[in-house]
Amino acid sequence: MIIVYTPAGEEPEQYDARSLKVSEASIVQRTIDQKWGEVKQGLAEDDLDAMRAIVWVLKKRTNPSLRFAEVDPGVDEMVTRFDREEATNYVTNVVASLTADGDATKEDVARVLQNLPDVCIDAEHAEALLAKMTAEDPKAPAPEQPEQSSEEPSPTPTLESPESNTSGSSLTS
Structure with a gap:
């Protein structure tokens, strides 16, 4: 977060x-x-x-x-x-949840996720995720997280670490 x-x-x-x-x-x-x-x-x-x-x-x-x-x-x-990774994970989890019963449509996914850009630090990334999910079958595999350009400045005034600060067994990010 x-x-x-x-x-x-x-x-x-x-x-x-x-x-x-x-x-x-x-x-x-x-x-x-x-x-x-x-x-x-x-x-x-x-x-x-x-x-x-x-x-x-x-x-x-x-x-x-x-x-x-x-x-x-x-x-x-x-x-x-949400940061980019959290937004991608959230979309993946929502789509998995909605498609678990097999009745979800692209419109259902779009409706549930319509406010995602408002709660993401990178609204453009969230909009791209939504566009991809509403353009595809919601049962398709989750979207890949786009690589962040090395030219892009860090969004935080804190020191960044190249490795994750969470363990692989962590339930949340």
Whole structure:
């Protein structure tokens, strides 16, 4: 999940929650008194405490003396968005669920996923996924995730790691 924090009158800042290290996730857990699973679920529901704590911890990478009380966004200044991989996984899961009974049509898929671009950091990628899924038989294999150009700037102000921060056995990203 990407947290988009837009301070009043300023440019949006993006924070990739998946870039957290275990030690940082532990700090988030202790700060808001929630287990990591609850924090991740909170992100899916735009939980203000979860978003605030993650933004704070990620900001501490460049400002180690930053105190939690100093990161106090307005309630409408933060939202979460799917990254490209999460959007692709979501579409794959929705299509699998809809086609499990064999009665889903392209129109059913389009209707269920119509708001996907609104909850994705890359709306164009989401629209391309939707176009592909509504152009094909919904029972067809899931779409491949397009490669991100190496020329494209990172969407987050945090350090990126070349490998995934989740284990292969993780149920969610």
